[in-house]
Amino acid sequence: MYQGRHVGFLEGLRYQGKTHMLAWVLHRITGLGILVLVGTHVIAAFFLNAIGDNLSTTITTVYESTPFQILVYFCVLYHALNGLRLIVEDFWPPLLRYHHQLLWFQWLVFVPVFGLPAFLMLMGYLSGAA
């Protein structure tokens, strides 16, 4: 519970939670990222179809560009895999003994599942196909 704290950002990162806490920070950042990016996209799509103003056209164009798609994919995939690990640990606490192994396994899944599609999307983008 909040008791009044005055901790800087870098000091916060040195907190003893280490990998556990960094995973939590990234989970929160990617969650907010999904909410901001996808929420803006849905509302912009609504205004684009309802009134067709310049702002929502610009937002949609920026959102549909490949770098933004890769960013959204990063957020969604990290949030999904970390969330799955959290669910497994929440509903089956004995597995918390293997917390570090689960974290490493999570990154082991994340790297190819993020890397391969992101590479393909980036190649298409750089060759001008999309």
Added chain:
Amino acid sequence: MRSRYPSRGSSLEYYLWIFTRLSGVLMLLMAAFGMVYNNLVGGRLLMDVAAQFRWGFFPIYWHVQNTNVPDVYPNWSNSFWQVYALILLAVAAMHGFNGLRVVVEDYIHRPYLLLFAKGLVIVLFFFTLFAGSVIVFELFV
């Protein structure tokens, strides 16, 4: 006398905790089902990687219309996928805006500011649901 232990919180809080986990798994399963389905009906040869993911996240036909899918009838464009997409959007919005509420409660401590922020979260949630229903069922005036 005040208890030494923090209060156990409302049962609503507990149900939202459960909901966050169940809806997370549900969204993954729904996305997986959509992607397996579109590959079985020919999407494997018609869509690039980005289109596959766009369909997985939000399975509505205009999400894949400007790719290599020549004719979105009948597999991609029907009311089953409209209802499916709206359910997925509603579950995702509940999951996401409940998460935003948790973040807001973590960082805002002034009572009236917190009340205002939570009100804003609720307004944004209902507006997103409204906007989602309009674009899925194409109810533009």
